Amino acid sequence: MKIAVIGTGYVGLVSGVCFSELGNEVVCVDKIAAKIERLNGGEVPIYEPGLQSMIASNKEAGRLRFATDLNASVKWSDIVIIAVGTPSLPNGQANLGYVEEAAREIGNAMNGYKIIVTKSTVPVGTNEKIANIIANHTEKPFDVASVPEFLREGTAIQDTLHPDRIVIGTDSPKARERLVELHKSLTPDIIVTDIRSAEMIKYASNAFLATKISFINEIANICEKVGADVTKVASGMGYDKRIGSSFLKAGIGYGGSCFPKDTQALVQIAGQMDYDFKLLKSVIEVNRDQRLNVVRKLESLLDGLAGTTIGVWGLAFKPDTDDVRESPALEIIAALERRGAQVKAYDPIAGDNFREIYGSNTVIYCDNAKEAAWQSDALCILTEWQEFLQIPLTDIEGWLKLPYLIDGRNIYDEGQVANTNLVYYSVGRPGMNRGAKEQAPVL
Numbered sequence: 488m489k490i491a492v493i494g495t496g497y498v499g500l501v502s503g504v505c506f507s508e509l510g511n512e513v514v515c516v517d518k519i520a521a522k523i524e525r526l527n528g529g530e531v532p533i534y535e536p537g538l539q540s541m542i543a544s545n546k547e548a549g550r551l552r553f554a555t556d557l558n559a560s561v562k563w564s565d566i567v568i569i570a571v572g573t574p575s576l577p578n579g580q581a582n583l584g585y586v587e588e589a590a591r592e593i594g595n596a597m598n599g600y601k602i603i604v605t606k607s608t609v610p611v612g613t614n615e616k617i618a619n620i621i622a623n624h625t626e627k628p629f630d631v632a633s634v635p636e637f638l639r640e641g642t643a644i645q646d647t648l649h650p651d652r653i654v655i656g657t658d659s660p661k662a663r664e665r666l667v668e669l670h671k672s673l674t675p676d677i678i679v680t681d682i683r684s685a686e687m688i689k690y691a692s693n694a695f696l697a698t699k700i701s702f703i704n705e706i707a708n709i710c711e712k713v714g715a716d717v718t719k720v721a722s723g724m725g726y727d728k729r730i731g732s733s734f735l736k737a738g739i740g741y742g743g744s745c746f747p748k749d750t751q752a753l754v755q756i757a758g759q760m761d762y763d764f765k766l767l768k769s770v771i772e773v774n775r776d777q778r779l780n781v782v783r784k785l786e787s788l789l790d791g792l793a794g795t796t797i798g799v800w801g802l803a804f805k806p807d808t809d810d811v812r813e814s815p816a817l818e819i820i821a822a823l824e825r826r827g828a829q830v831k832a833y834d835p836i837a838g839d840n841f842r843e844i845y846g847s848n849t850v851i852y853c854d855n856a857k858e859a860a861w862q863s864d865a866l867c868i869l870t871e872w873q874e875f876l877q878i879p880l881t882d883i884e885g886w887l888k889l890p891y892l893i894d895g896r897n898i899y900d901e902g903q904v905a906n907t908n909l910v911y912y913s914v915g916r917p918g919m920n921r922g923a924k925e926q927a928p929v930l
């Protein structure tokens with residue numbers, strides 16, 4: 488099939504490349520000419536393991552190309568995939584400006600029957616709007632379908648080529664048949680629904696995963712008070728197949744370009760229908776507060792942060808990505824600076840993106856992990872990069888001025904910490920706190 492993908496962010500690029508890997512002819516379109524120039528020059532604008540070589544081999548095979556000309560790309564295609572951004576508006580609603588603009592441009596380019604697939608995460612009812620916009624710009628026949636994307640950054644190729652399920656929301660038998668054909672080699676679990684249910688499945692899935700994370704973070708906070716270990720609690724819960732072990736890692740809360748935005752958007756979607764989504768509002772509030780636990784722990788350990796130097800390891804919202812959108816590090820570092828700390832930060836690959844988004848030149852960006860820890864009053868781990876785990880804790884102890892280590896991602900185990908004189912705090916594991924001012928709880 489001939490597929491035009493509109494937007495070369497994570498979703499557009501990865502799904503376009505993967506569809507070409509499956510033998511389809513694909514053009515990935517973006518209106519940012521510089522992005523397309525880089526892609527045509529062999530560069531990949533996002534960091535995603537395995538993507539660069541897959542792009543190169545599919546380009547060489549003549550199945551994949553990149554273009555800025557949406558009109559010609561749509562005319563050439565049988566299927567058009569909308570994968571443009573749907574960022575948050577100030578009130579939390581999804582901004583549909585890019586989607587609507589893409590729909591208008593697609594409508595103007597129509598030259599025959601096409602299936603218009605939306606992969607962007609969009610509120611319920613949006614595919615109907617897209618259909619109306621396109622119909623206002625063309626007389627040519629078309630069908631729309633909602634095929635939400637569930638890939639995770641860092642494992643995007645694996646997630647796309649081996650998804651848990653594919654959801655296809657459409658009311659057209661013809662679109663259903665072609666889209667099932669397009670996806671059937673990926674998984675036997677293809678769920679075909681009406682359009683509105685497909686749109687809702689995406690938000691409900693992200694909201695549920697975010698709920699698991701906030702739930703386990705609250706359990707971690709209680710564990711700290713009652714002397715239990717959240718990692719053991721999560722493991723014990725996870726064996727129950729009804730609960731499952733994934734997304735039960737306590738830490739500094741969820742970030743990234745999806746969970747924060749999509750949970751806010753779902754609260755708004757419900758609110759517009761006069762439904763107060765109380766549970767999800769709490770999930771969001773717990774997440775916001777969880778980030779600041781790191782700051783509170785540091786303040787209490789160092790008796791205030793004014794005049795201190797704090798090393799930070801990890802700026803990306805999770806490992807194996809250079810994406811810092813809604814990364815907890817943004818808020819944590821801002822809070823440290825507001826309290827008068829000098830922050831020295833290091834991330835294996837996300838430093839430049841962080842500097843651009845954070846927009847302040849007061850943070851010292853370091854070239855390596857040692858530099859960020861060197862002579863700092865404390866070190867905080869905010870992203871669980873493998874690189875950090877390979878550094879012996881005794882080295883960290885030697886580099887720091889004061890021996891305070893706040894592990895926001897629970898990356899070290901008891902044995903590793905026991906061999907050091909570090910004052911160590913993690914999340915929901917009070918038994919591992921060493922040199923703690925807080926005593927074990929009296930029950």
Ligand SMILES: NC(=O)c1ccc[n+]([C@@H]2O[C@H](COP(=O)([O-])OP(=O)(O)OC[C@H]3O[C@@H](n4cnc5c(N)ncnc54)[C@H](O)[C@@H]3O)[C@@H](O)[C@H]2O)c1
Pocket residue numbers: 493494495496497498499516517518519522557570571572573585588589592606607608609636637638639640744745
């Ligand atoms: N990032 C993820 O991991 C992920 C996963 C699943 C779903 N989603 C959803 O997918 C959508 C895209 O997310 P993303 O992170 O890939 O987006 P992004 O914002 O990183 O990239 C979108 C791209 O679309 C381009 N674009 C916008 N309007 C265009 C137009 N009219 N013509 C051509 N190009 C245009 C932009 O220039 C940009 O390069 C969002 O709705 C998001 O919620 C994202």
Ligand SMILES: O=c1ccn([C@@H]2O[C@H](COP(=O)(O)OP(=O)(O)O[C@H]3O[C@H](CO)[C@@H](O)[C@H](O)[C@H]3O)[C@@H](O)[C@H]2O)c(=O)[nH]1
Pocket residue numbers: 608636637638639640641693696700733734735736737738739740741742743744745746749804805
């Ligand atoms: O047990 C866990 C799991 C994740 N996180 C955090 O949650 C955030 C999101 O992680 P993850 O889901 O792995 O990354 P994303 O790439 O944002 O992927 C999510 O958002 C995408 C965009 O909608 C969806 O497609 C994916 O299915 C969904 O997992 C990150 O900050 C993680 O550190 C935790 O704190 N604890």
